[in-house]
Amino acid sequence: MKLVEHFEQGLDAPICLTWELTYACNLECAHCLSSSGRRDPRELTTAQAEAVIDELQRMQVFYVNIGGGEPTIRPDFWHLLEYAVNHQVGVKFSTNGVRLDPERAAFLASPACGGYVDVQISLDGATAEVNDYVRGPGSYDTAITALENLRDAGFKDAKISVVCTRQNIGQLDEFKALADKYGATLRLTRLRPSGRGADVWDELHPLPEQQRVLYDWLMASGDNVLTGDSFFHLAAFGPADGSGALPGLNLCGAGRVVCLIDPIGDVYACPFAIHDNFLAGNLLRDGGFKEVWQTSELFQDLRSPQTGGACAKCDFYDSCRGGCMAAKFFTGLPLDGPDPECVQGYGETALASGDRMIPAASQDHSKANPTRNQPVMLKLMTRPPVSDCAESPLAGFTL
Amino acid sequence: MILDEPWRLTPSVALRPEPFGALAYHFGNRKLTFLKRPELVRVVEQLADHPDVRSTLVAVGVPEQQHSAYAAALEGLADADMIRPRADALEESA
Numbered sequence: 028m029k030l031v032e033h034f035e036q037g038l039d040a041p042i043c044l045t046w047e048l049t050y051a052c053n054l055e056c057a058h059c060l061s062s063s064g065r066r067d068p069r070e071l072t073t074a075q076a077e078a079v080i081d082e083l084q085r086m087q088v089f090y091v092n093i094g095g096g097e098p099t100i101r102p103d104f105w106h107l108l109e110y111a112v113n114h115q116v117g118v119k120f121s122t123n124g125v126r127l128d129p130e131r132a133a134f135l136a137s138p139a140c141g142g143y144v145d146v147q148i149s150l151d152g153a154t155a156e157v158n159d160y161v162r163g164p165g166s167y168d169t170a171i172t173a174l175e176n177l178r179d180a181g182f183k184d185a186k187i188s189v190v191c192t193r194q195n196i197g198q199l200d201e202f203k204a205l206a207d208k209y210g211a212t213l214r215l216t217r218l219r220p221s222g223r224g225a226d227v228w229d230e231l232h233p234l235p236e237q238q239r240v241l242y243d244w245l246m247a248s249g250d251n252v253l254t255g256d257s258f259f260h261l262a263a264f265g266p267a268d269g270s271g272a273l274p275g276l277n278l279c280g281a282g283r284v285v286c287l288i289d290p291i292g293d294v295y296a297c298p299f300a301i302h303d304n305f306l307a308g309n310l311l312r313d314g315g316f317k318e319v320w321q322t323s324e325l326f327q328d329l330r331s332p333q334t335g336g337a338c339a340k341c342d343f344y345d346s347c348r349g350g351c352m353a354a355k356f357f358t359g360l361p362l363d364g365p366d367p368e369c370v371q372g373y374g375e376t377a378l379a380s381g382d383r384m385i386p387a388a389s390q391d392h393s394k395a396n397p398t399r400n401q402p403v404m405l406k407l408m409t410r411p412p413v414s415d416c417a418e419s420p421l422a423g424f425t426l
Numbered sequence: 427m428i429l430d431e432p433w434r435l436t437p438s439v440a441l442r443p444e445p446f447g448a449l450a451y452h453f454g455n456r457k458l459t460f461l462k463r464p465e466l467v468r469v470v471e472q473l474a475d476h477p478d479v480r481s482t483l484v485a486v487g488v489p490e491q492q493h494s495a496y497a498a499a500l501e502g503l504a505d506a507d508m509i510r511p512r513a514d515a516l517e518e519s520a
Contacts, residue, residue, distance in 0.1 A: 030460055033446045040442065042449070042458070087442040089451040089458070115440070117453065143453065 034276065034284050037330035040086040041320065042284040045298040048076070048104065049096040049290050050392035053125050055401045056151075057161045058190065058231060061289070061301055062222040063096040064394035069291040073103045075311065079288065080107070082316050083116050090117035090143075094298070096290065096392075099126035105134070112143040119145035121188060123166060124173025132173075132180035147186040147214065148173050153201035157194050161231065163402040174209040185211040186253065190218050193230070196237040199244045203252070214253035215245070217260075219299040220357040220367070223393065225385065227404070228358070238370055239264065245273055256280070260350040260366045263343035271346065278348045282307065282329035286320065294319045296329060299353035303389040336363025343371055350374075359383030428497050428504070429483075432512040434474035439508050441467065450508050457506050466499060473509060 051066035052059070071079070083091060091111065098104055099122050111118050127135075127146070135144055148170050152158030155167035177185045187206050189195065195202075199215075206213040220228035233241060242261045245252065256275035265271010276284070281297035282305075288294055289301060294316065296305040307323035310316040320326065335341075338349045350366025358367040360383055365373035377383075394401075435441075442449040447461040450470070461467045468486045469479075476482040479500060483493055503509045 028446070030446060030462060033444070036445075038444055038449075087440060087449075087451075089440065089442070089449075089453070090456070115453065117456065145456075 031278060034280065035278065035330070035332075037283045037326065039321070040088050040317070041286050043092065043280065044083070044088050044286060044288070045092040045094060046079070046288045047094050047096060047290055047298075048098040048107070049101045051100055052095060052097040052123075053100060053400060054097065054123050054163050054166055055394060055397065056163065056166075056223070057227045057402045057404055058151075058192075058218060058222075058224040059393075060219055060221040060224050060299055061094075061096065062388065062391045062393050065392045066096075067291055067392060071290065071292055071311075073106065075292070076103070076107050077110055079292075079310065079316060080111050080114050080116055082310075083111075084114040086317055086320075088116060090119060092298075093118055093120040095121075097123055097125060099131075105131075108144065109139060112139075112141055117143040117145070119147060119186075121147045121149060122173070123162070124148050124170045127173035127176050129176050129180065132176035132182055135177065136180040136182040145184075145186065146177060146182065147188045148177075148211075149188050149190075150202075150205075151190050151192065152195050153198035153205055157198065159402065160194060160404060161192065161227070161402055163400045165400070174205075174211060178209050178211075183210065185209065186214045187211050188214045188216065191215055191233060191241060192218055193233050193237060196233050196240055199241070199248075203248065212251065212253060214255060215241075215258075216255045217257040217351070217354075219351065219353050221299045221353055222301065222388070225357050225388070230404075232368065235368075235370070235372070235375070238368060242273075242370075246271075249273065257351075260347045260354075260368055261370060262346040263370045265346060267342040267346060269346040277346075279350075279352050281305070281352050282326040286326075288316065294323070296325065297353060299351070300356065301390060302356070302386065304356065304386070305353075334363055336361065338363070338365055338373075341365075341371065341373070356386065359385040428500055429480040429493060430478050432473075432476075432478050433500070433504075433509050434512045435470055436507055436510050441471065443467070450503070452506065452508060455507060457508075459503065459506055459508055466496065469496065469500070470503070470509060474512065 049066055050063045052063040055064055098120055108118055150158055150170045151161050158167040189202055203213055218232050242264045258273055259277040262272040262277055285297050287298040292310045294307045295301050307325045308319040310319055313319050335344050338344050352362055354367050355362055360377050365377055367374040367378055438453045440451050447463050448467040450459045450461055465486055465488055469482055472482050483496055488496055
């Protein structure tokens with residue numbers, strides 16, 4: 028049996044586990060996949076979080092991707108980081124950089140972290156204009172300051188993590204230059220219509236011709252650029268035999284080799300699928316993480332042989348394996364049909380067919396009232412103001 | 427020739443058993459490697475208990491005609507620093 032078939036049937040423990048420590052966040056990014064903002068009062072306590080780490084150590088989950096929300100604003104974040112490292116669970120954490128002052132940067136570069144800690148700074152534009160448009164005012168400066176602090180502290184190889192959008196696809200070379208400037212590695216990932224991303228996906232997701240630009244750029248300049256294995260739907264730009272695939276796991280790993288633990292201990296099939304339909308169980312209620320991973324009905328189902336559905340007759344099915352489950356679900360497409368961004372164009376046809384129902388969100392931790400950090404997604408100006416000093420209330424309108 | 431040398435699993439590498447064999451994870455360079463045969467897992471685990479690679483293969487029961495294929499696989503693991511030459515080799519030759 029080929030390795031990929033073993034992956035499809037699921038492993039005894041995940042390879043890639045994401046753990047969102049909190050739904051609290053200082054930012055209110057327009058496309059937040061977990062609709063974060065406010066802390067959930069049921070958030071795992073420090074002791075409960077330590078117990079999760081103990082269990083991950085027993086299961087030999089070698090590293091965990093910690094995110095949120097903004098994980099570093101949990102008061103016990105630095106303690107949990109050290110606790111994980113001391114229990115042979117390496118940590119890669121994603122942050123907007125808000126707490127990465129020179130002192131914290133020095134701690135991360137110190138032997139206390141033993142090289143077991145990876146830091147990933149989120150940046151969705153190579154310029155403040157493009158980044159702050161979706162991540163909110165000041166967020167570009169915060170991220171750059173964090174990168175400077177890490178570099179100055181001697182922290183090696185931070186990651187700059189970029190969600191690829193219609194607005195920033197044209198900045199790929201600039202992102203790479205930024206990464207080089209800070210001794211960092213660039214990581215590009217796919218925008219999903221998950222969480223608040225559902226509200227802005229139509230405006231932000233890359234256009235079909237931009238997907239081609241992205242694929243060509245990754246093929247030409249993608250050495251040493253990480254992708255989180257998130258662009259496997261682009262493999263169908265290559266030959267039908269799958270030889271044009273990007274490096275990495277070219278299949279949906281949800282519930283098979285990937286999963287998500289959310290701040291209250293709910294276990295979902297994938298970080299991009301925080302919805303009741305993909306909820307496998309809760310590690311506090313259902314006998315621990317291992318029990319949920321190994322026995323949940325949902326995960327058993329995801330590990331059973333999948334049919335290609337409408338995609339099975341497509342020559343490129345072996346390349347893209349039908350694409351991303353979460354992208355289909357949150358755009359209201361059938362799970363056994365094409366990905367909404369199918370590069371053969373079947374997604375656009377499916378989206379246009381009109382008989383789809385976009386699912387209602389099953390959780391929302393967005394702030395009840397917007398704060399000054401909320402992004403203001405004003406359209407970038409496409410035409411000049413009507414005149415220098417137009418006093419008529421109807422200026423610019425033709426009657 | 428790796429078959430005649432003493433090797434061992436690198437101390438910072440952990441093996442996680444899986445139905446196909448094992449995952450090998452290197453905590454130092456954070457590389458993840460898949461050992462795709464249970465026999466290869468047993469070989470890697472037992473390297474340190476035998477004078478050289480060849481005697482490890484014999485102990486695990488790998489047929490002789492497969493020894494060169496296993497040697498190639500082990501060289502790949504050595505490139506990723508998953509296994510290392512054992513110090514006693516250096517002591518003997520010193």
